[in-house]
Amino acid sequence: MRKNSWKPSNLYLIVVFAILYAPIFYLMFYSFNSGGSMREFEGFTWEFYGEVFQDTRLLIIVLNTFIIALLSSAISTIIGVFGAIAIHYIRSNRPKGTLLTLNNVLIVSPDVIIGASFLILFTIAGIQLGFVSVLLSHIAFSIPIVVIMVLPKLQEMSGTLLDAARDLGASSWEVLTRVILPYIKPGIFAGFFMALTYSLDDFAVTFFVTGNGFSTLSVEIYSRARQGVSLSINALSTLIFLFTILLVIGYYFINRRSSRPAGREERA
Template sequence: MRKNSKLSNLYLILVFAILYAPIFYLMYYSFNSGGTMREFEGFTLDWYKEVFQDTRLLIIVLNTLIIALLSSVISTILGVLGALAITYVKRRRTKNTLLTMNNVLIVSPDVIIGASFLILFTMIGIKLGFTSVLLSHIAFSVPIVVIMVLPKLEEMSSSLVDAARDLGASRREVLTKVVLPYITPGIFAGFFMALTYSLDDFAVTFFVTGNGFTTLSVEIYSLARQGISLTINALSTLIFLVTILLVIGYYFITQRNNRVKGVAIRK
């Protein structure tokens, strides 16, 4: 058993090393004064200064954050409503069909989804830009929220709802005071997942961006095609750190909700 445990730990260390080594390599050279990724000549913050002095890049960062926040909020609302609708469907076949349709959007290749949106927006006359990117991000984020919220709804005992109704609660009160508080961890998980997917998405966004509007992922791709610049390293490092902060924030929110739930159960 101990031998298997050591092998498992070594395997995990190896996997994480392979995954994180390129990221730390990129971060390391973002402080290189030499301007290349071949030899570290000295420590500098000039590449980070260039990022913050580039007005166009700051506007793109703002665009990315606005798209991510708006799409996450809207997709969370739609995803919660969708999860509730699926949960309260009585026919098993209908429920399985809805779940399958939801899951297909998650496993479908991003290139196909992006191309489909491009054709759709072109056919119905939506100009490529802010609106097309926002709608696309909402569309691929909703299924993620549904998947995160559904387990909490299925975990919730029907006796809670029955007890609330017996005490005279209306449907609205049951939803707002019983169901939503119980599934709050799933809602937060769905929101943060949607936010992360929106910030990181490239393939779908690449298809639906238009002239004059772009996001960070597409901009980084464009800069990388022009040649190696350590400004990309600095920008990528900042994005990675923001993502880490989001993960830490989600962790603390989850821990807080678990403590509150534990106190409520003990009472």
């Protein structure tokens, strides 16, 4: 007989996800409200989505946000990968533990403190607040994320792979590019997409380091929300949420493909 697979934990998970996603779906639902408010749904309309795409200033801010996110994610992934490799191959436990602790502290530190610290640093260094300051800040808080995502893959890798490559005459560069990097590719993709989502989502740090004439979506949405309820904010938030879902789905398929055994790919 087939056993009943229903467990109380399943009900708990359903309740948790309902609490998490109900406000988002509520926001998305009223983005189509022709009544212009979130009190009563009067009819379906695309009006507020049209307002989003007709707002030239908002489209420029969207472009700025994605440029910052893509650049900071790419740069932080490169630095984070080599940083993770350097930490992994440190032989002494004390320096390795110290570096890991410092890396983890940056992840758990409050964003307000990080943002205020960057603001003081840029002010002292004479760096004008704007594109450069936001880009440097996003790179800085994304590097520890990449390191955390790459290190587990390095720890899974057997040292015999490297020894075999060296015995076959591979140079240090060939070991890195043909053995280490292909093996940790899933961790690299995970770090890149995590850095990308963190950059797109960040508000606190960006709020401190952005200047006049430059803004990102998170700061813009906050500024507009303070002026009053507008369903164009709902429409914009809905588009961002859908784009985030596409990123997650894309990461899932990329990670699944990169984790596929090489022999299976050759037979395919």
